[in-house]
Amino acid sequence: MHMTKLLSPAKSKVLFLGNEAIARGALEAGVSVATGYPGTPSSEVIESLARVAQERNLYVEWSVNEKVALEVAAAASFAGLRSMAVMKQNGVNVASDFLLHLTASGTRGGIVLVSCEDPGALSSVNEGESRYFAGMLEMPLLEPADFQEAKDMTKWAFELSEAIGNVVMLRSVTRMSHASGNVVCGKFPAKTRKAAFEYGGPIMDSQTGPMISTPVVAKHLLRRQKLKAVCALFEKSPFNRYTGPARPDLLLITASACWLYAVEAVEMLGLQKRVGILKLGTTWPLPPRLVSGHLRKAGKILIVEEVMAFLEENVKVLAAGDPKLSGGKTFFGKYDGTLPFAGELNPDIVADALAKIFRMKRGSLPSSYLEEARKTAALLPPREQTFCAGCPHRASFWSIHNAIALDGREGFVCGDIGCYSMAALTPANGYWTMPTLHSMGSGTGLASGFAKLSPFGFQKPVLTVCGDSTFYHAVIPALINAQHNRADITFIVLDNQGTAMTGFQPHPGIEVNALKESVPAVDIASICRAIGARVALCDPFDLAATGAALTDFLAEKGSLKVLILRQACALSPEKKGKKTFEMKVDEDLCLGDACGCNRLCTRIFRCPALVWDRKKKKAAIDEVVCAGCGVCASICPRKAIIKMQKTVL
Amino acid sequence: MRKKRSSQSRLKKDVLEKSLCTGCGACVGLCPYQAVYKDRTVQLFDCDLPDGKCRAFCPRTPSDLPLLRESLFDASDATDEIGPVKEYWLTRAKDEGLRSRAQHGGTVTALLGLAMSEGWIDAAIVSGRLDGREPEGLLIDRAEELADYAQSRFWAAPTVAAFHRAPESGAGRLGIVATPCQAIALAKIRTAKIDGYRKGGSLSLVIGLFCGWTLALDRFQNLLEKYQLSASALTGMDIPAGKNVLELRTAGGSANVPMDEVDSCVREACRCCVDSTAEFADLSVGAARFGANPEEMRGWNQVIVRSGAGQKLVSLARQRGVLEFREAPPPALVELKNAAAEKKKKALVRIIAKSRSPKNLLYLNPDDPVVRKYLK
Known part of the structure; x- marks a missing residue:
């Protein structure tokens, strides 16, 4: 069942993980080569494509790193195939040196760089932003705001890439990649492409000439020209939508999962008649006419986005350069402190921002609710982030x-x-x-x-x-x-x-x-x-x-x-659930607090499977948690932790 | 109530950080927190227990030395310079083969062998072979193996740790060869009154070694490098009387290192030590080097018999002909005492330089009459 979900027939409605929706979009676009380097929250895109690779005649690769992943994908594009490279936010930094030159040489078959980012660093040691690469390297940027869009936008990203002869970046975030939603599937392409690489044509002909970034200035100007075509397409893109009154008190501009937070926050405060929401799916370059048109509707503008003020800056640049936009606009966002420059957003944070702008008092939660929450929290065992048992x-x-x-x-x-x-x-x-x-x-x-x-x-x-x-x-x-x-x-x-x-x-x-x-x-x-x-x-x-x-x-x-x-990871498929040793504490040998060890096993070594039996006042093994690695037997100075070879049946 | 400071942190502050640690091993082998690596005592992890044996047994934590003397020795034998003296002899092993393998006269090895063959002790703890990977204490329970360990090394071996690690049952009665600091630790162990701790009772014999200082291994290794030698290649080392050099022997020959170069490698803790004759042992043994022509004394030991147990063993050795005896020339004991008194004075100066007050003698008690005498 799991193997074929990604290959569900057209028109069927399927519950997809955001990353599966991206994978499905790529399949509908007829992707041939998909590469990536594992990194949360991006890994499931390549994993799910690898599972259907044989059936869909794909080449899927875990590359040595993100730069090589993008290079491998680019080779397919140069040979006229559709390809994608998938990575987490900081992976784009790794790939960026090649990316700088790739956006200069241009591409042939549709190629999409998927960056799944991690605002709030839920599973990262950084809050890196790759959206700025889009501006810096002049490539179109798309940001899906729901699961259907994740699929549809991915498919369209390949078409866009092919239309302009350059790589397109699609940015997801953890709450998109790792949440699930219903997606109506589309068709798979009937035809498959053959790979061929031509390079004998004129130097400026990106379809037949050599794939190089020189002459640099001329190629750069070519890249700028491509952006004009992009803007024209973005102006009428269905991924940009406005909902709300014709003349709102506040125009809220947002993209990605933040759109969901914004919709919920407006509802929470009952501001549907006063706030208009412009949801952008094409976030760089911004379609100027579309955005200016909406900016004219309101005197107050709030930009809702996670981490850096990328969208806010671009909206402000656009507003500043539009002579038809008279002054007197008030922008709310990160620069004025309405929203934080760091961390994930959620509906509450957005609602607080709206309440501040509208000088509303947000009703606090009833004290009974808070009391209940406190009681429930007390039931949860305290857990620290630690290495697994047997790690x-x-x-x-x-x-x-x-x-x-x-x-x-x-x-x-x-x-x-x-x-x-x-x-x-x-x-x-x-x-x-x-x-x-x-x-x-x-x-x-x-x-x-x-x-x-x-x-x-x-x-x-x-x-x-x-x-x-x-x-x-x-x-x-x-x-x-x-x-x-x-x-x-x-x-x-x-x-x-x-x-x-x-x-x-x-x-x-x-x-x-x-x-x-x-x-x-x-x-x-x-x-x-x-x-x-x-x-x-x-x-x-x-x-x-x-x-x-x-x-x-x-x-x-x-x-x-x-x-x-x-030594293999304790959770690796070959080890998981299999204990090498059955462990026990010899209660006669363990002296408890009378031992000079001062609870070395539970206080210092701290494997989660080693527990202090408060009744017996001795160390004990939590057999459910224990992975049977046997290491703790070597640290007990009394040799009171015993490892017994498991008998293989 | 304020929480009592942990023994380990007090050891760290009062001994390790003051460079008073002698590397004797008294705090090691009792728990998983203290270790010895090369010749250094290492605290692996923090232990917050108060009243630890680590601190109780350390020879460089404050001790009631007068009480130790009173518990272990006859008051009438006391001397200020070299501790209790029942008898004083020059001796050497009768067995020539043993003598040829031993540091000086082979007295220590002969006495341990005798104690073992008589069944007075079941096993002996000695410091490991010179060429061993790490200085360590070893438990030897076959008398014929003792001669393999008859050479001295001049850097610390954690022999007391080997005593702690020796199984409580089995080799019940133990003999141990100890430097002066180790002999103090062992005296503390023998007289300890700690709930549930009875191991001190298994210490039947402590043979002390005369000791002027030990070398800090890291600095000594640097010195060896200068002479294109390595610690593991050494087969023997000695300070021949009157030459002011350290003689280093290897399979390929020997090298003489001037003493002023060696001096820079001396362990700081040893400069603060007031005991050069292992005053808290049952009997103490050193090279004979006083009172006569040094060449003529070569191959003999001086022996100070201190306790009843020591006296019993030495007279048995005489009876069985295990040792050869020689009356010490009268100036020998005087010279030994003078040298020992000199060491005490120098050490006290060093201690006061560290503590910055004659009222604070770190591990020593200014009210101990022996200490008070040399303080002036």
Whole structure:
């Protein structure tokens, strides 16, 4: 059932996840090549396309990173196919260098860059905005506001791209990508395209000439011309809609999921007769006549959008340049403080903004409601963000912490992006070892930099970690930099055998690709050895061996040292629900608070499966949570935690 | 009520951060929080328990030394300079083979072997081999293996930690070879009155070693590098009398390092130590180097017999012919006492420099008569 939902027949109404709606739109547009790098909230687009790849004759790829993903997709476009590259917001930054040149060379087959963004950073370490790339690189930007639009707009994005010969960006947000709604399906194209790449034509002919960004100025002017065509199409786009009175007291301009918040907020305050809502689906370049026309209707304008004031700025620029718009307009938005410059919006925030503008008092919730909410909240067990039971990262950081402590020179770990980021986000998870966290691969670059500060009096040993997928994505150049510049760092690959945080997508170290085909795995250890590093490999669950390898590396001065800690994620499909060991606490051996261990297992090691039995006043194993990794048996000084090999039936 | 400060944080503040830690291992092996790496004591994680044995046993936390002396020794044997003295001898092992493998006269190894073969102790704790990966204490329960550990290293080994880790049952009666700081820790362990703690009772024999200082391993390793040597390649080290050098022996030969270079590697904690003869051991052993021609004394040990247990063992050794005895020339004891008194004075100056007040002697009590004597 799940396998075929995306292939539902035309005219059927299907409940799609926002990302599935985008995938369906691409299928209806006849996409041939879809690429991406996993990243929340974008991953399901590629995942759902990979599932139907065989049936729809697609090539779907998890690329090594977003830049390569866009390059692979662009090649298909150059060969006349329709293609898409899908990534999360910061992925666009990774892809942006190629994107700068791609928007200059132009494209052929329709190509769509899908950026699924994360206002409020629900599953990110940034609140990056890619909308500005649209303005900066002069490519059209579309933002769906509901699920039907997500599907329809995606389909149209390919047509638009082909019409103007340039890449089109489609931006979604978490509340669009990860929410579900009904979508009426359209038809799949009857014809399939053949790939062919012509390049013998004139240099300025984007359909037959070479695909290059030069002559730069001439190509740039060509790109500007394309925007005029875009504006003309946007002026009459059905994705831009106005609802409300002919002459509203306030014009609310919005786009994306914010439109839903705006509609709800206006209803909450009963302002339907006073507020008009202009919902824009084509947010860059703004269609000037359409927007100016609506601006003329009202003296007060509120722009509702998440994170940066991209829409607000563009509306203001447009208003300032329109001689027909007399002064006296009052703009509300981020610049005047009506709405915040950071974080997600919701209907309440928008309603508060409206109430402020209309000088209304928003009725507060009845105290009985708040009381009930407090009572309900008290029923929820307090949970902190932590590594799962059986997570190899906990064991790895335990050894890293102890090695740093033994070494005694206050070494520290430069962090990177993955589940192990939790070592920085909740420092107790990483046993207070990881004080930096930035973009993918930057831990190694930072470590390489810290290691060169000794002439300035910096003597601390520098370690860095990265995951297996991150290694391929962006670490390799930094690692080469470290080796070539003699940076004395201890580089640790937390290899949990998959892109675990985003849902076990394969990466170049895995022998299977997105299409479940058998592919060659690229070995991390061999790459590191080829770079010239000293390489060791350990099972992080073997605390003694891992600790010894780390203390050895820290004591060895002057070179790049690589320790690969390989142990599959506890939630990986091959491990999930299967315990290697059955764990128990021997209640005679555990001395409870009489032991000098001062509750090491529950107070310091803190695996969620280790619990303090308040009645018995001893440690205990929560068998439901325990993943049976057996690591806690090695940390109990009394050997009171017992691991028993599970008998295989 | 104010929460009592944790023992671990007090150890950190009063001992580790004041560079008073001798690396003896008394705070290690009792819990998972304290560890020794190379020759350094490391606190792995914070422990908030008060009244920890880590602090109770540390030889550099304030101790009631007069009470320790009173509990372990006869008051009539007391000397200010070198602690209790029942007997004073020059000795060496009868066994020539052992002597050739030992640091000096092989007295310590011979006495441990005797205690073990007589069944007075079930096992001995000694510091690991010189070429070992890490300085460590080892539990040896076969007398014939003892000679493998008869060489001295000049940096700290956490021998007391090995005592803590030794199983409570099994090797019940233990003998241990201890530096002066370790002997204080062991005296605290032997006399401890802690609920549920009885392990001190298994300490049957403490053989102390004369000790002027130990080397800080990291600085010493840097020095070795200068001489193109590594700690793991050393087969022996000694300070030959009267030459003012440290002799380093390897399989390929030996090197003499001038003492002023060695001095820069001395562990700070050792400069604050007032005990050079292991005053709290059952008996103490050092190289014979006073009262006569040094060359003529080579290969002999001086032995201070302090406790009844020590006396019993030494007389048995004489009876069984395990040791050869020699009357010490009369100036020897005087010279030993003078040197020990000198060390006490210097250490007290250093301590006051650290505490900035003669009223605050850190781990020592200004009211201890022995301390008071050398304070002037």
